[in-house]
Protein backbone atom coordinates (compact mmCIF):
# COMPACT_ATOMS: atom_id res chain seq x y z
CA UNK A 3 0.00 0.00 0.00
CA UNK A 4 1.39 3.42 -0.96
CA UNK A 5 2.01 6.45 1.26
CA UNK A 6 -0.81 8.95 0.98
CA UNK A 7 -1.66 12.38 2.42
CA UNK A 8 -4.80 14.22 3.45
CA UNK A 9 -4.16 17.97 3.16
CA UNK A 10 -6.48 20.47 4.84
CA UNK A 11 -6.74 24.23 4.29
CA UNK A 12 -5.89 24.74 8.00
CA UNK A 13 -2.38 23.49 7.25
CA UNK A 14 -2.88 19.92 8.51
CA UNK A 15 -1.05 17.31 6.42
CA UNK A 16 -1.98 13.85 7.66
CA UNK A 17 0.22 11.03 6.38
CA UNK A 18 -1.47 7.66 5.97
CA UNK A 19 -1.75 4.57 3.84
CA UNK A 20 -3.41 4.99 0.47
CA UNK A 21 -6.00 2.61 -0.95
CA UNK A 22 -8.40 2.64 -3.86
CA UNK A 23 -7.41 4.53 -7.00
CA UNK A 24 -4.10 6.44 -6.90
CA UNK A 25 -4.83 10.02 -7.94
CA UNK A 26 -4.93 13.50 -6.44
CA UNK A 27 -8.40 14.91 -5.72
CA UNK A 28 -9.81 18.03 -4.08
CA UNK A 29 -13.05 18.45 -2.17
CA UNK A 30 -14.97 19.82 0.78
CA UNK A 31 -14.06 17.68 3.82
CA UNK A 32 -17.09 16.48 5.81
CA UNK A 33 -17.60 13.66 8.30
CA UNK A 34 -20.17 10.93 8.96
CA UNK A 35 -20.60 9.26 12.36
CA UNK A 36 -22.44 6.13 11.13
CA UNK A 37 -21.11 2.75 12.33
CA UNK A 38 -22.58 0.95 9.31
CA UNK A 39 -23.88 2.06 5.90
CA UNK A 40 -20.47 2.94 4.40
CA UNK A 41 -21.58 1.71 0.95
CA UNK A 42 -24.78 3.78 1.05
CA UNK A 43 -22.77 6.90 1.92
CA UNK A 44 -20.09 6.21 -0.69
CA UNK A 45 -22.72 5.93 -3.44
CA UNK A 46 -25.09 8.72 -2.27
CA UNK A 47 -25.09 11.46 -4.97
CA UNK A 48 -25.57 14.04 -2.18
CA UNK A 49 -21.84 13.65 -1.38
CA UNK A 50 -20.70 14.69 -4.88
CA UNK A 51 -17.56 16.84 -4.61
CA UNK A 52 -16.91 15.97 -0.97
CA UNK A 53 -14.12 14.10 0.84
CA UNK A 54 -15.87 11.92 3.41
CA UNK A 55 -14.17 11.19 6.76
CA UNK A 56 -15.62 8.39 8.90
CA UNK A 57 -15.50 8.64 12.70
CA UNK A 58 -16.12 4.90 13.15
CA UNK A 59 -12.65 3.28 13.22
CA UNK A 60 -13.21 0.12 11.15
CA UNK A 61 -14.79 0.48 7.71
CA UNK A 62 -15.43 -2.18 5.07
CA UNK A 63 -15.74 -5.21 7.35
CA UNK A 64 -18.83 -6.67 5.69
CA UNK A 65 -17.66 -6.10 2.13
CA UNK A 66 -19.71 -4.68 -0.72
CA UNK A 67 -23.30 -5.72 -1.55
CA UNK A 68 -24.62 -4.35 -4.90
CA UNK A 69 -28.09 -4.14 -3.30
CA UNK A 70 -26.86 -1.38 -0.98
CA UNK A 71 -25.73 1.04 -3.68
CA UNK A 72 -27.61 4.37 -3.75
CA UNK A 73 -26.50 5.08 -7.33
CA UNK A 74 -24.52 3.37 -10.10
CA UNK A 75 -21.12 4.44 -8.77
CA UNK A 76 -19.11 5.84 -5.86
CA UNK A 77 -19.97 9.56 -5.67
CA UNK A 78 -17.58 10.90 -3.01
CA UNK A 79 -14.44 12.62 -4.32
CA UNK A 80 -12.30 10.79 -1.75
CA UNK A 81 -12.58 8.70 1.41
CA UNK A 82 -10.70 8.92 4.72
CA UNK A 83 -10.90 6.16 7.34
CA UNK A 84 -8.93 4.97 10.38
CA UNK A 85 -8.82 1.38 9.18
CA UNK A 86 -9.90 0.09 5.77
CA UNK A 87 -10.71 -3.56 6.42
CA UNK A 88 -8.41 -5.66 4.21
CA UNK A 89 -10.12 -9.00 4.83
CA UNK A 90 -13.89 -8.43 4.86
CA UNK A 91 -16.51 -11.05 5.62
CA UNK A 92 -17.42 -13.20 2.63
CA UNK A 93 -21.15 -12.73 3.40
CA UNK A 94 -21.62 -10.48 0.34
CA UNK A 95 -18.78 -11.93 -1.71
CA UNK A 96 -15.85 -10.39 0.19
CA UNK A 97 -14.99 -7.40 -2.00
CA UNK A 98 -12.72 -5.03 -0.09
CA UNK A 99 -12.98 -1.25 0.15
CA UNK A 100 -9.65 -1.06 -1.69
CA UNK A 101 -10.98 -3.09 -4.65
CA UNK A 102 -14.28 -1.18 -4.66
CA UNK A 103 -12.70 2.26 -4.70
CA UNK A 104 -10.14 1.12 -7.32
CA UNK A 105 -13.00 -0.03 -9.58
CA UNK A 106 -14.67 3.36 -9.11
CA UNK A 107 -11.46 5.36 -9.62
CA UNK A 108 -11.77 7.03 -6.20
CA UNK A 109 -8.80 7.44 -3.81
CA UNK A 110 -8.86 6.55 -0.14
CA UNK A 111 -6.56 7.22 2.80
CA UNK A 112 -6.37 5.09 5.95
CA UNK A 113 -4.21 4.80 9.10
CA UNK A 114 -4.79 8.48 9.95
CA UNK A 115 -6.27 9.97 13.12
CA UNK A 116 -9.74 10.56 11.71
CA UNK A 117 -11.13 11.61 15.08
CA UNK A 118 -8.64 14.47 15.54
CA UNK A 119 -9.47 15.65 12.01
CA UNK A 120 -13.17 15.52 12.88
CA UNK A 121 -12.54 17.54 16.07
CA UNK A 122 -10.80 20.15 13.85
CA UNK A 123 -13.85 20.26 11.55
CA UNK A 124 -16.21 20.50 14.50
CA UNK A 125 -14.33 23.50 15.85
CA UNK A 126 -13.52 25.34 12.61
CA UNK A 127 -16.35 24.15 10.38
CA UNK A 128 -16.03 22.13 7.18
CA UNK A 129 -12.68 22.55 5.41
CA UNK A 130 -11.33 22.48 1.87
CA UNK A 131 -9.01 19.52 1.39
CA UNK A 132 -7.17 17.15 -0.93
CA UNK A 133 -5.98 13.56 -1.00
CA UNK A 134 -2.71 12.90 -2.82
CA UNK A 135 -0.25 10.06 -3.34
CA UNK A 136 2.45 12.58 -4.42
CA UNK A 137 5.53 12.56 -2.24
CA UNK A 138 5.54 16.32 -1.70
CA UNK A 139 2.10 17.22 -0.22
CA UNK A 140 3.33 20.66 0.94
CA UNK A 141 3.24 21.92 -2.63
CA UNK A 142 -0.51 21.28 -2.80
CA UNK A 143 -1.36 23.30 0.32
CA UNK A 144 -1.58 26.57 -1.62
CA UNK A 145 -3.83 24.96 -4.26
CA UNK A 146 -6.13 23.61 -1.53
CA UNK A 147 -6.48 27.05 0.02
CA UNK A 148 -7.21 28.62 -3.36
CA UNK A 149 -9.65 25.96 -4.63
CA UNK A 150 -13.14 27.30 -5.43
CA UNK A 151 -15.69 27.17 -2.61
CA UNK A 152 -17.81 24.01 -2.65
CA UNK A 153 -20.96 26.13 -2.91
CA UNK A 154 -19.78 27.80 -6.12
CA UNK A 155 -20.45 24.73 -8.24
CA UNK A 156 -23.82 23.37 -9.40
CA UNK A 157 -23.16 19.78 -8.30
CA UNK A 158 -26.74 18.73 -9.10
CA UNK A 159 -25.95 19.08 -12.82
CA UNK A 160 -23.50 16.17 -12.43
CA UNK A 161 -25.93 13.73 -10.82
CA UNK A 162 -29.43 14.54 -12.15
CA UNK A 163 -31.02 12.41 -14.88
CA UNK A 164 -30.52 13.91 -18.35
CA UNK A 165 -33.85 12.60 -19.67
CA UNK A 166 -37.36 11.73 -18.51
CA UNK A 167 -37.50 8.14 -17.15
CA UNK A 168 -40.86 6.41 -16.59
CA UNK A 169 -41.49 3.55 -14.11
CA UNK A 170 -44.91 1.94 -14.72
CA UNK A 171 -47.18 1.03 -11.83
CA UNK A 172 -50.63 0.23 -13.22
CA UNK A 173 -53.47 1.94 -11.40
CA UNK A 174 -51.20 3.87 -9.05
CA UNK A 175 -51.20 7.65 -8.73
CA UNK A 176 -48.69 9.38 -10.99
CA UNK A 177 -45.75 11.07 -9.27
CA UNK A 178 -43.25 13.41 -10.92
CA UNK A 179 -39.86 13.06 -9.20
CA UNK A 180 -37.60 16.08 -9.75
CA UNK A 181 -34.24 14.30 -9.68
CA UNK A 182 -31.49 16.32 -7.95
CA UNK A 183 -29.50 13.12 -7.31
CA UNK A 184 -32.18 10.86 -5.91
CA UNK A 185 -30.97 7.90 -3.81
CA UNK A 186 -31.99 4.46 -5.12
CA UNK A 187 -33.63 3.64 -1.77
CA UNK A 188 -35.90 6.69 -2.01
CA UNK A 189 -36.81 5.85 -5.61
CA UNK A 190 -37.63 2.30 -4.58
CA UNK A 191 -39.99 3.50 -1.81
CA UNK A 192 -41.72 5.80 -4.33
CA UNK A 193 -41.96 3.10 -7.04
CA UNK A 194 -43.70 0.81 -4.52
CA UNK A 195 -46.48 3.38 -4.07
CA UNK A 196 -46.68 5.40 -7.33
CA UNK A 197 -46.20 5.36 -11.05
CA UNK A 198 -42.98 7.40 -11.17
CA UNK A 199 -41.94 9.86 -13.86
CA UNK A 200 -38.39 10.96 -13.07
CA UNK A 201 -37.45 14.32 -14.62
CA UNK A 202 -34.22 16.37 -14.75
CA UNK A 203 -33.61 18.97 -12.05
CA UNK A 204 -34.08 21.76 -14.61
CA UNK A 205 -37.38 20.50 -15.99
CA UNK A 206 -39.48 23.35 -17.33
CA UNK A 207 -42.86 24.10 -15.77
CA UNK A 208 -44.52 23.41 -19.15
CA UNK A 209 -43.82 19.70 -18.56
CA UNK A 210 -46.56 19.70 -15.90
CA UNK A 211 -49.13 21.18 -18.27
CA UNK A 212 -48.67 18.30 -20.72
CA UNK A 213 -48.62 15.42 -18.19
CA UNK A 214 -51.46 14.08 -16.05
CA UNK A 215 -49.56 14.26 -12.74
CA UNK A 216 -51.10 13.58 -9.28
CA UNK A 217 -48.17 14.69 -7.12
CA UNK A 218 -44.56 15.94 -7.08
CA UNK A 219 -41.48 14.74 -5.17
CA UNK A 220 -38.33 16.86 -4.66
CA UNK A 221 -35.26 14.68 -4.08
CA UNK A 222 -32.06 14.79 -2.07
CA UNK A 223 -28.99 16.18 -3.80
CA UNK A 224 -25.52 17.74 -3.50
CA UNK A 225 -24.46 21.35 -3.10
CA UNK A 226 -25.99 24.64 -2.08
CA UNK A 227 -29.73 25.04 -2.76
CA UNK A 228 -29.08 28.79 -3.18
CA UNK A 229 -26.81 28.20 -6.19
CA UNK A 230 -27.89 30.61 -8.99
CA UNK A 231 -28.36 27.76 -11.48
CA UNK A 232 -30.79 26.07 -9.06
CA UNK A 233 -32.54 29.34 -8.30
CA UNK A 234 -33.07 29.94 -12.03
CA UNK A 235 -34.28 26.44 -12.86
CA UNK A 236 -35.61 24.04 -10.23
CA UNK A 237 -36.85 26.69 -7.85
CA UNK A 238 -38.62 28.64 -10.64
CA UNK A 239 -40.42 25.45 -11.66
CA UNK A 240 -41.38 24.60 -8.06
CA UNK A 241 -42.64 28.16 -7.62
CA UNK A 242 -44.88 27.72 -10.69
CA UNK A 243 -46.47 24.45 -9.51
CA UNK A 244 -46.31 24.78 -5.72
CA UNK A 245 -50.07 25.23 -5.23
CA UNK A 246 -51.20 22.70 -7.87
CA UNK A 247 -50.19 19.31 -6.39
CA UNK A 248 -49.42 17.44 -3.18
CA UNK A 249 -45.64 17.78 -2.79
CA UNK A 250 -43.12 15.91 -0.63
CA UNK A 251 -39.45 16.73 -0.31
CA UNK A 252 -36.50 14.95 1.31
CA UNK A 253 -33.31 16.73 2.39
CA UNK A 254 -32.31 18.98 -0.54
CA UNK A 255 -36.03 18.88 -1.47
CA UNK A 256 -36.88 20.55 1.84
CA UNK A 257 -34.45 23.37 1.09
CA UNK A 258 -35.84 23.80 -2.44
CA UNK A 259 -39.42 23.90 -1.16
CA UNK A 260 -38.64 26.47 1.56
CA UNK A 261 -36.84 28.66 -0.96
CA UNK A 262 -39.67 28.34 -3.52
CA UNK A 263 -42.14 29.65 -0.93
CA UNK A 264 -39.88 32.59 0.00
CA UNK A 265 -37.87 31.05 2.83
CA UNK A 266 -34.07 31.02 3.03
CA UNK A 267 -31.38 28.43 3.76
CA UNK A 268 -27.91 28.70 5.29
CA UNK A 269 -24.70 26.71 5.43
CA UNK A 270 -24.21 24.88 8.72
CA UNK A 271 -20.83 24.80 10.51
CA UNK A 272 -20.29 21.09 9.81
CA UNK A 273 -23.78 19.67 9.18
CA UNK A 274 -25.44 16.48 10.36
CA UNK A 275 -24.20 13.21 8.78
CA UNK A 276 -24.93 9.93 10.51
CA UNK A 277 -27.80 7.68 11.56
CA UNK A 278 -28.55 8.60 15.16
CA UNK A 279 -29.89 12.16 14.91
CA UNK A 280 -32.97 12.66 17.18
CA UNK A 281 -35.79 14.84 15.87
CA UNK A 282 -39.03 15.83 17.59
CA UNK A 283 -42.31 15.84 15.61
CA UNK A 284 -45.86 16.07 17.01
CA UNK A 285 -44.67 15.40 20.56
CA UNK A 286 -42.66 12.28 19.68
CA UNK A 287 -38.90 11.81 19.23
CA UNK A 288 -37.69 9.81 16.23
CA UNK A 289 -34.12 8.68 15.51
CA UNK A 290 -33.18 9.58 11.95
CA UNK A 291 -30.49 9.20 9.32
CA UNK A 292 -29.14 12.52 8.14
CA UNK A 293 -26.71 13.86 5.56
CA UNK A 294 -26.95 17.62 5.22
CA UNK A 295 -24.65 20.64 5.38
CA UNK A 296 -27.32 23.28 4.74
CA UNK A 297 -30.56 23.95 6.62
CA UNK A 298 -33.74 26.00 6.39
CA UNK A 299 -33.67 29.24 8.38
CA UNK A 300 -36.59 28.91 10.80
CA UNK A 301 -37.29 32.67 11.03
CA UNK A 302 -37.49 32.88 7.23
CA UNK A 303 -40.57 30.61 7.23
CA UNK A 304 -42.66 33.52 8.59
CA UNK A 305 -45.31 34.30 5.94
CA UNK A 306 -44.51 31.23 3.78
CA UNK A 307 -47.44 29.19 5.12
CA UNK A 308 -45.04 26.57 6.50
CA UNK A 309 -44.53 25.54 10.10
CA UNK A 310 -41.24 23.97 11.20
CA UNK A 311 -42.79 20.91 12.87
CA UNK A 312 -39.77 18.59 12.83
CA UNK A 313 -36.96 19.95 15.04
CA UNK A 314 -33.51 18.49 15.78
CA UNK A 315 -33.41 17.68 19.51
CA UNK A 316 -29.63 18.22 19.69
CA UNK A 317 -29.38 21.73 18.24
CA UNK A 318 -32.86 23.03 17.33
CA UNK A 319 -32.21 22.90 13.58
CA UNK A 320 -35.26 22.75 11.28
CA UNK A 321 -35.62 19.09 10.26
CA UNK A 322 -38.98 19.31 8.51
CA UNK A 323 -41.71 21.70 7.37
CA UNK A 324 -45.46 21.29 6.81
CA UNK A 325 -47.72 23.74 4.99
CA UNK A 326 -50.73 24.91 7.01
CA UNK A 327 -53.16 24.87 4.07
CA UNK A 328 -51.61 22.98 1.14
CA UNK A 329 -50.87 19.20 1.02
CA UNK A 330 -47.16 20.04 0.98
CA UNK A 331 -44.45 18.88 3.42
CA UNK A 332 -40.77 18.01 3.46
CA UNK A 333 -38.21 16.55 5.83
CA UNK A 334 -34.52 17.41 6.02
CA UNK A 335 -33.64 13.94 7.30
CA UNK A 336 -33.90 10.62 5.44
CA UNK A 337 -37.04 8.58 6.27
CA UNK A 338 -35.84 5.87 3.84
CA UNK A 339 -32.85 5.45 6.19
CA UNK A 340 -30.30 3.57 4.01
CA UNK A 341 -28.58 3.15 6.33
CA UNK A 342 -30.17 3.68 9.69
CA UNK A 343 -33.45 3.53 11.65
CA UNK A 344 -36.84 3.17 9.94
CA UNK A 345 -38.68 5.26 12.57
CA UNK A 346 -40.09 7.69 9.98
CA UNK A 347 -40.76 5.38 7.01
CA UNK A 348 -44.49 6.12 7.61
CA UNK A 349 -44.05 9.50 5.90
CA UNK A 350 -44.10 7.80 2.47
CA UNK A 351 -47.58 6.38 3.27
CA UNK A 352 -48.73 9.75 4.59
CA UNK A 353 -47.70 11.26 1.24
CA UNK A 354 -49.54 8.52 -0.69
CA UNK A 355 -52.68 9.34 1.30
CA UNK A 356 -52.35 13.03 0.36
CA UNK A 357 -52.40 12.11 -3.33
CA UNK A 358 -55.39 9.81 -2.86
CA UNK A 359 -57.31 12.51 -0.98
CA UNK A 360 -56.49 15.36 -3.31
CA UNK A 361 -57.65 14.18 -6.77
Ligand SMILES: NC(=O)CC[C@H](N)C(=O)O
Nearest residue numbers: 048222223253254295296
Ligand atom coordinates in the same frame (compact mmCIF):
# COMPACT_ATOMS: atom_id res chain seq x y z
N1 LIG B 1 -28.65 14.79 1.30
C1 LIG B 1 -29.02 15.98 0.76
O1 LIG B 1 -30.01 16.09 0.02
C2 LIG B 1 -28.12 17.14 1.06
C3 LIG B 1 -28.77 18.47 0.76
C4 LIG B 1 -27.76 19.61 0.69
N2 LIG B 1 -26.78 19.38 -0.37
C5 LIG B 1 -27.06 19.76 2.03
O2 LIG B 1 -25.89 19.41 2.15
O3 LIG B 1 -27.69 20.20 2.98
